[in-house]
Each structure stands twice: as structure tokens, then as C-alpha cells.
Amino acid sequence: MAPQNDGAPRVAAVICAAGGGTRAGAGLPKQFRPIGRDSLLAASARLFLDHPAVSDVRIVIGAEHAALHDAAIATLGEPAPKLGAPVLGGASRQASVRAGLESLADRAPDIVLVHDAARPFASPALIDRAIAAAAERGGAVPGVAVVDTICAVGDDGGRGATIDRAAHRALQTPQAFRYAELADAHARAAAAGRDDFTDDGALFAWAGHAVAVFEGESRNVKLTTPDQFDDALLRRAGAEFLARGDVRTGTGFDVHAFGPGDHVVIGGVKVPHGFGLSGHSDADVVLHALTDAVLGALGDGDIGAHFPPSDPEWKGADSARFLADAVARVRAAGGVVAHLDVTVIGEAPKVGPHREAMRARIAEIAGIAVSRVGVKATTTERLGFAGRREGLAALASATIRLPFTDDFA
Template sequence: MRTDVIVVAAGNGLRAGEGLPKQYRPLGGVPVLRHTLRGFLGRAGIRHVLPVISPEHAELCAQALAGLDGVLPPVAGGSTRQASVRAGLEALAQDPPELVLIHDAARPFVSTRLVAEAIATAATAGAAVPALALVDTLKAVAAPGFLATGPDRNAVRSVQTPQAFRYDLILAAHRAQAGADDLTDDAAVAEAAGHAVAAFPGDTANFKLTTPEDFVTAERRLLAELADVRTATGFDVHAFGPGDHLVLGGLRIPHDFGLAGHSDADVVLHALTDALLGTIGAGDIGHHFPPSDPQWKGAASDQFLAHAAALVRAAGGRIAHLDATVICEAPKIGPHREAMRERIAAIVDIAVARVSVKATTSERLGFTGRREGIAALAAATVRLPWID
């Protein structure tokens, strides 16, 4: 059945603490919203994925979605969750699906199994939610500071998203309940319209990021999932040529000579680019940016390194560390080392502490010793999802 997904991302997430709205905060260096959307893209049975956002967050959303294929243009949400979901449902009306999944942007760990069971259960029952049995005893509040016997935990469940519905059913239910703002999820909207809602097994890993502590837990979980640690190396060399400066590590450095090359001949960024490409088996810099292509003549090499970093992230990876060694007699690298680290970190969007730049000479031996050019060695370490 044609199935679309609405990802609700219009809130501010105030309980998550200070900073960006929680759906745009980095998790493993990637915005939470991007993680969540990836959980549906390419899944069997999913046709479209539609984010519903606050218009105030349009730029944050654009950054989170950059380069992500298969996502519909975001639509503006409302002042309540119900209003936001209805806005998403109405946006799908011109080319309606048969089923729709409605999911919280702050649940980035949705599994293949959850998506499949949501679709299968809704296809049969019309309305379905993932549910978890409770493990803690529930108590009622009898008076401030005192508790009394509460409901039988075996008779209640906690529910998650994605909640799944026949599209026409949930659209009509939301339209009928448009004036109500006290319904906490879409199952409640369906129930208020007289529909029974089926349950299927939820997933404890599919927790919602609500507090600062939840982000700590999520980071630990993400690192555990990125169990494939890979290291690769890169090497580049360019000869000196006419000029009054050269480019190293993304910096323009005054010098008696320039570096000869088709692009800006930044040996440091070229070596780092090859190292990153090597971690994911994606060829080398010449494969992605052929020197025979005139569009790269004089090009700034920061775009080469940024491209390699984007490919690592597209593979679900996280850059753990970058290390570069510059081999030359001149210019002196020491005065520029920290600025290079900062520039490289900015290009690939990682912490400066994860970047190392070193320098050495070849003791006046070889072409670098004769001051004929500069060489650079690089190593990159990344964490990737384990693939058998």
C-alpha cells in the first residue's frame, strides 16, 4: 500500500535544556532530525517522507536536510502538535497515500522492524500504535508527598511512534477534532472519532529525546552502533612554482614561491581528502575531481575535503580523527599550525581536538630537502555502522 511518513518537528523541546531546539541539536555530529528522517528513507513500502516544522526554524531545517534525497519540502506546523500533524496530513491531500505513519522527530532510533509492523498492522486494523509493557509499579498521587494504589500495570501500556493509520481515517479524525487541543497523540485523535486502535510491539531503543540526560544516552547508543572503526591514509606532493604565496591546510601563507597544480595545490587538504575517501572505499581525489576537468582549475581544495566528509556522513559514518604531517624545509609550519587545525575542523565540521597537524623536514634529502616542493601525509579514522 502507498505509505507516506509525516515527521513532526515543529516544537522547541524546552525540557532538553538550553541551546538549539532538540530536533536540530547534533547527535554524533549530525542533527537529530536528519537521523530520524534517515530511519524512513529507503524503507520497503515508504513512498514519501514529509517534515512538519516551525517557520522560525526554516534555516535550521535546510541545514539538517542538505544533500538528503527523498524528503518532501517541509510544511509549516501549528501552535500545537495536533495542528502540526493536521498541516502535514492536509499537505498530502493532493496526492494522498493509502497509509500514513506519524512520527516524532525526537525519536531517531526507529527500526526496520517497527516501520514494517506499523505498516502491516495499520493495513489490517486501520489504526495502530507501537506499545510497551510497563516494568515499574504505578502509583496515584493521594496528597502532596504521598502516594496511593494506582492502576494495574498489566492493564496499561506506554505508546510510541510511528503511529500508523489509514490516511482517510486519520485525516477525517483530525478534521473532526480540529478545535480540541488536549489530545496528546494521534491515537487519541482516532479514538475520539470513534475508531479502535490496534497495538503492536514497541521497541525500548526507540526512546524519545526529552531531557539532557537522554542526549547522553543517545550518544552512547550511537557510538555502540558505529562499531566499524576504519583508518586510511593519504599522500600528496606538489612542486614549487612562480608565486608569492601558497595554500596549506586551507590557509594562504606568504612565501617566495607558489605550489604548482590544477587546483590550489593544497597538499594538506588533498592528502586528508584521500585519507577520508579511503575509509569508505570511495576511490581517490582524482576520481571525484579529475584534473582534466577545467571546472577544477584553480579551485579551492576545501570543497574537496568537505565532499569527502559528506560522503562519510552519507554512509552513516562519524569522523573520529584527522592527522596530517607536512614535509618541507620552508615555510615554517609551526606559526600556522593552530590556524590550520581550526580551518580543517571547520571544513569537516568536527571539534578542533579531533584534528592534528605536524611538520617535519627530510634532513635536506630528496626533492623536499632540495626545496623543490612540499609533501603531506595524512591519516583519517572514522566510525561506521557494522556491515557484514
Template sequence: MSNRIEASPPVAALLVAAGRGLRAGAGEPKQYRQVDGRPVLAHALAPFLAQPVIDRVVVVIGEGDEERYAGAIAGLDRARLAKPTLGGTTRQDSVRRGLLALAQDGFNGIVLVHDAARPFVSPAQIGAAIRALGNDALAAIPALPVTDTIKRTDERGYVVETPPRDRLVSVQTPQAFRLGPLLAAHDAAEAASLHGFTDDAALMEWAGHAVVTFPGDPANIKLTHPEDFLRTGALAGKALVTRVGTGYDVHAFGPGDHVWLGGVRIDHDRGVTAHSDGDVALHALTDALLGALADGDIGTHFPPSDPQWRGARSAQFLAFAAARVRERGGRIDHLDLTIVCEAPKVGPHREAMRVAIAAAAAITPERVAIKATTSERMGFTGRREGLAALATATIRLPEEA
């Protein structure tokens, strides 16, 4: 898969840095607090300023923050950094003012709206946002699978609904939009005196536009509360150390008409004998992540003797292991998978597998590698009695004290 980003239409970035950050506790607005020796805003700006495809970057700042802003951008490459725009009383109003500044400057293309309180956005995530917009889409947002059970409550605090979490996602920024439709939606909401939208995707939904999703990045956290500045190793001044884990799984063929591989259902003249859906690829990846964490194996957390896992989708096992990495303040750098079988052919499904694995692990597909090989007709795979998978996971965790 190419990492090249097409430069047409033009791309601009709009960073929202006008908030007061009251939930982050006393002190300066959170976007100007120091993380690893630099303001949060400087961390958030740097990846956008370093991306050649981005033509210009606009920052929306709070009234009275001009001096703080000047200090935050000191030392950054400001060649494509426009004059800051003063924000409004709400995030929605601040984004609208930034969009108006771009439009008045003659810009008409893709705009990436990003919260300045997300200082760990990666170049890969910026590229993914641009590519996800595609030729016809008007809005694209990064999404992470929800691993906790979500409840909806009434005004008294009683649970009234438990929505299925397999259809729920949490969203991040940068969110990508076509400038014209997004500005039109903002203007329509302003004319209707509607000011309660918490992100621009919700506003586009209200305006009747479809919003597509692409895999988010669990390392792209938002700093909201005081503990957010403490629990992440990089923020607490701890070094991140690289750890590597490996995984291996096999399953014998049995009666059936399909197999699951890498989260993709593939038609086949056999099925597999397994307690869950028998996805050897996802099982091996799950064990690789758990191995890197020194946190047991798949059987420890999902024992085959437990009937609740009978026929279960293996994507939830991988999502669980990836969530364990995030809970430790870590990030997944790379997942490498080798599938061993005579059949079915992996090649035609490789890209779909990369996307499915990335979605389950909440990373970008660029961090997933899939290879396939036969065993030259030797052994149980060579005799077409089953299939196997080997996986390696590379992660980073905060260094232990």
C-alpha cells in the same frame, strides 16, 4: 517470516519537528542539536528516506526554522522529501497541517507519524508499523511493556489507584494510520475545539476507532530532557560494544495437562515440575540476557526459595532482564533459542512464541529465532522425562570508560 513489505496501498511518512523542546534545556530546539556529528532530525529522517516502500516524506517544522531545517537535511537523499510544512502551536495542530498537505497533494494511503525527537528508529520498526496496520485496521502503534509499578494520584499527590501493570504499556512512534480516518478525526477534534491530545492514537480512540499495538523497540528512545542526551552511550559519544550471553534450563515432566514454552500455553499429556510456570525457553533466554550483562542468573534475582515466585509467569523474568539491558543504555540485537524435546511439537507454535518473546523483551519478532530438535531418543529428553532449552542473547552496551 518474510521481511517483505507490500507497497500497496501507498505509504507516506510525516515527521513532526515543529516543537521548541523546552524541557531539553537551553539552546536550539532538540531536533536540531547534534548527536554523533549530525542533527537529531537528520538521524530521524534517514531511515524513512532509505525505505523503498515509502513514497514521500513530509516534515512539519516550526516557523522561523527554515534555515535550521535546510542545514539538517544537507547530505540526505531528498528525492522523496516534500517541501516542509509549517506547524502550529500544538503537536496536534502540527500533525493536522502535515496531513492536510499530504491530502492536498493527492495522497491517500498509509501515513506513518513519527516524532523527530526519536532519532534511533530502525528500518525494522518502520516495517513493523506498516505490517501491523494489516488489511482492516485503521491505527497501529508500537508499545512497550511497563516494568515499573504505576500509581495514579489526586491533585494533592495522594495515591488513589495502582493499576495492574500487566495491562499497561508505554507507546512510541512511528504510529501507522489510514490517512482518511486520521484526518477526519483531526478535523472533528478541531471543530469541537479539542486540542489536548498527546498522540494521534488517543485522537483515533476518541473518534471511536480501534487501535492495535505491535512490539516497540527500547532503542527507539525519545529525547526529552537534558539527561537523555547524556545517559545513552551512543549519544554521549561512547562506542557500543557487542556482548553475547548463553542460557540453559531443564525441567522434568510431572502431572498436568499443559506446558508453557516461549510464553505460549501448549496442551500436553504432562505438565512440568517447577516453582514458577516452568517455561524452560523463557528461563534460558533470561539467563542469556543476564549473562551478557554479567548480572548473575535467574536464581539470583528470582530465587525459588521465595514464595512470591510460586507459579509466576516467566514472561516477567524475561521482561526484567530486558529492562536491565535498557537501564544500562544498551539494546538487544538478537535472541536465539533452541528447544530440545520429543514432545510437544514446537513447529505449530513457533510464530506465537516469537511474538510472545518479542513482547516480553520489548523487541520486534524479527529479532527472535526459535529452533526445535529431539535428542534422537537419548538421554532424559529422549526418554520423554522432561525438556530443555538453550539460548543465546546478543546485545550492545556502551563501552565502559
């Protein structure tokens, strides 16, 4: 999978978490209940915060849930730049989505994804499909085949006619739309006094737009009833550890010599220096080493195989494209990047003053939390080419998680 280019659509996500969650039984509203390390809300938010194609995330909550929201998202770590302030919802799901859309007006996204906080098991691949479907069709909803026999039930509780399940789909979220068209549809529905739509696909169709159905995921269940919150059932239903239990590591190493220039690019950050780094691209030793580490963990060649220096397309290229491509390949395999770690080797320039900026940039490129990125530096005690200040090197490792496959032994 190729990385996004400059023409990629700007994508935002609205996460619906304003309901009372009363069908889940006594206790906290379901969106704030824990499932492993996270609450449902935090797990759902993490899906979009970690996805590199999503640039803005808004969580819609009830007015009485501000404290519960703050406690729930605390597990996400330091505030993510993508995550805006919580948005206060309305009396219905439809009103809450409208509030979420209005909060994004100044961001002017091209595509908006609307997702239920109670669906924490969706995958990055599903988000990819949602974005692609909306870009192509304007409005799209995920659906899964109905596997149970479905029948009508009479007023007396008796069994009625069997419904042809082959012609039906159970709809899920995230539902995806062109932002301007969905915002307009919500405004028109509000003006018409319509506040009874239970999903945005139905509202979008009411406004006269076509809505496509793309392939959903059976694992993308909506947690609603008390029995679904049983710990054992949740573990069986799709906890991330079980879903991606094939843990792999890879390493990468890169070297570039100093040449003419007044700065070097390290970890995606421009650092002032008396020299530049020589290379076909921007010679970012950190991103090159990390790219090889991710590709190594995936067993998918190396940076030279995918971006050969003999190809003039990559002359002077931003190395962020290389790392983004490697991460996209992990996502395409149904996996996630769990951690990235790199050590810069050289006498100068000093990494310490720029460490946090490098961590933030690497996290942004990889679509992961900053807490999952390590950046360190060391010297060679003036030994070798690095000790003689002839260039820089970087040693990296990557940990990824993939689903188990038939080749696992």
C-alpha cells in the same frame, strides 16, 4: 521477507518537529541538536528516507525554524526524491500533524506514519510492523511494557495506589493509520474545536475508530530532558554503531552473453545498445551481482537459491525484485545496508553517461542514500569474452551492519 509487489500500499511519513523543545534545557530546540553525525531531526528523517516501503516524507517545523531545518538536514546529502518541502506547523502538535497530512493530499497515500523527531533510535523493523498493523487494523500504535512500578500520587505528594503495570503500555511513535481516515478524524476534531489530543491514536479513537497496539521497542526512547543529551548516555542509549557493530562484507559476480535486442538493462536502467543480454530474467548483471553480494554478507545463499532459473515465475522478471528481497532479508535480521559498490566489465555500452541514473535506481531499490552507492566500469583491454564484445560481467561488493549475536566470537 519477500519484496513488495505492485499491490503494496503507498506509505507516507509525517515527522513532527515544530515544537520548541524547551524541556531539553537551554540551547537549540532539541530536534535540531546533534547526536553524532546527525541532528535528532536528520536521524529520524533518515529512518524513513532509507526505508524502501516509504514513498513520501514530510517534515513539519515551526515558522521560525526554517534555517535550523535546512542546516539540520544538510547531513542527509543530496536532496532525496521522497522528501518534500518543509511544512509549517501550528500552535499545537495536533495542528502540526494536520498540516502535515494536508500537505500529502495530492500524493494520496494509503497509509501514513506519524513520528516524533525526538525518537531517532527507532528501527526499520519497527516501521515494518507499523505498516503491517495499519494495513490490517486501520489504526495502530506501538507500545512497550511498563517495567517500573507505577503508582498514583495524591495532592499532598503522598504515594497512592499501585497501578497494575501488566495491563498498561507506554506508547511510542511511529503511529500508523489509513491516511484518509486519519485526515478525516483530524478535520472533524478541528471542526469540533478539539485541539487537546497529545497523540494521534487518541484522536483516531475519539473519531470512532479502533486502535490496535503492536510491539514497540525499548530502544525507541524520546529524548526530552537535559540529562538525556549527555554524550556518554546517548552512546549507551542506542547510537547506530553500537547497535549494529557487526560489520560484514560480501561479494558477487555475474556474467551474461549478448543476444538479439536493441538495449541492455544495467543497474536497473535501460541502456540503448546494438544487442540485448541473454538470461532467464532481464539479465541485469549489475543487480544480479549486487544481490549475491548482499546475500553473501548476510550468509544467506545466493540468487539462484532464492530465485532459481528453473522457476518460470522469474522468466523475464525485473531484477529489482531480487535486490529488494536481499535487502529486506538484511532488515529482517535487524541490520542495515551500509554501502553497495559495483564494477561493470565490458567494452560497450559505455556506463559513464548512465552512471548517476544507475546509482539513483540502485539506491531507490535498496532504500539507501545515493551517497552509499558506487558504480564504476572497466574494460579487459580487449582480452577474453568481454574484450571480444560477447557479453558483460559485473563484480560487486556489499557492506552491511548487523546487531551482535551470541555466535560472535
